[in-house]
Amino acid sequence: MYEVAIRTPLRKNGWAFAGFLLILLTAASLLAQDWFAPRGAFMHVGALIGTIMVGNVLLGIMPAQRELVKAIAEGREPDPAPALLAKLRSTHNNYLTLPVLFIMISNHYPQIYGHPHSSLWLMAIGATAAFARHFFNLRHRGIVRPSILVVAALLLIGIAIAMMPQHSEEQGEAALTDATALTLFQARCASCHSAQPTDPLFSAAPAGLFLETLPQIDAAGAMRLHSVVQSGYMPLANRSGMQDVERQQMLEWLAGRAREPLSE
Numbered sequence: 001m002y003e004v005a006i007r008t009p010l011r012k013n014g015w016a017f018a019g020f021l022l023i024l025l026t027a028a029s030l031l032a033q034d035w036f037a038p039r040g041a042f043m044h045v046g047a048l049i050g051t052i053m054v055g056n057v058l059l060g061i062m063p064a065q066r067e068l069v070k071a072i073a074e075g076r077e078p079d080p081a082p083a084l085l086a087k088l089r090s091t092h093n094n095y096l097t098l099p100v101l102f103i104m105i106s107n108h109y110p111q112i113y114g115h116p117h118s119s120l121w122l123m124a125i126g127a128t129a130a131f132a133r134h135f136f137n138l139r140h141r142g143i144v145r146p147s148i149l150v151v152a153a154l155l156l157i158g159i160a161i162a163m164m165p166q167h168s169e170e171q172g173e174a175a176l177t178d179a180t181a182l183t184l185f186q187a188r189c190a191s192c193h194s195a196q197p198t199d200p201l202f203s204a205a206p207a208g209l210f211l212e213t214l215p216q217i218d219a220a221g222a223m224r225l226h227s228v229v230q231s232g233y234m235p236l237a238n239r240s241g242m243q244d245v246e247r248q249q250m251l252e253w254l255a256g257r258a259r260e261p262l263s264e
């Protein structure tokens with residue numbers, strides 16, 4: 001679809017083309033979220049963008065260079081059209097690099113890929129990164145505009161704040177007491193995260209993390225636990241058979257715990 005679009009007059013309007021690409025990638029990201037585990041979904045969007053970039057080189061940039069070399073060898077004036085289109089393709093590739101870099105490292109951020117609106121955040125972060133790239137492009141032309149980086153940094157901070165887990169004000173009846181929460185951790189996490197794991201795959205607590213007592217749970221950090229439980233990364237491969245309701249209850253308890261730790 002990208003390859004078709006760049007051969008139409010749409011390419012002449014930068015903003016319209018950017019909007020088209022954003023819609024295309026959002027749709028791809030939503031499908032990826034639907035089809036794959038959250039941990040792998042961003043990667044598929046990254047692979048798609050990477051394919052577009054490789055396509056730009058193979059189908060536009062390299063042929064234009066060959067045409068140029070050929071024209072010079074034959075001693076004739078080169079046709080400017082392929083060169084202009086190649087320049088546009090390389091500009092697109094240039095703006096896509098930072099979003100792709102973010103996707104490459106996104107596996108370290110379960111709070112982003114595991115968020116219920118992860119596609120929205122992926123697009124917001126990708127667009128901000130592409131905007132930040134503009135600073136470097138201007139600088140290559142001798143224009144230094146630090147305001148771009150400041151705005152990009154503020155946007156990222158805004159995204160981080162908007163993504164924080166929402167705490168519901170009313171403590172519903174479903175909310176766990178500390179004691180029942182602890183039982184849940186012992187049942188679903190301590191089979192691995194304990195001094196003597198009962199899971200046959202582990203002879204020591206993975207990641208050096210013990211989740212058998214409330215102080216240990218607080219030491220691990222409610223926010224950190226929240227993000228791995230929310231993303232579905234933990235319990236690992238759900239080997240301890242955690243139910244959806246239990247996951248929801250644990251998340252609610254952890255969100256409360258993040259606000260008032262050590263409240264025993």
Ligand code: HEC
Binds near residue numbers: 206240
């Ligand atoms: C089947 C074994 C197993 C179970 C059950 C399990 N974990 Fe883990 N956990 C692991 C392994 C293995 C790692 C190390 C993986 C890694 O470093 O990416 C780990 C790492 C972690 C980490 C550190 C990862 C990070 O990125 O900070 C946290 C936090 C965590 N587990 C929380 C939990 C919680 C909470 C539960 C229960 C809901 C749980 N785990 C259940 C095996 C397990």
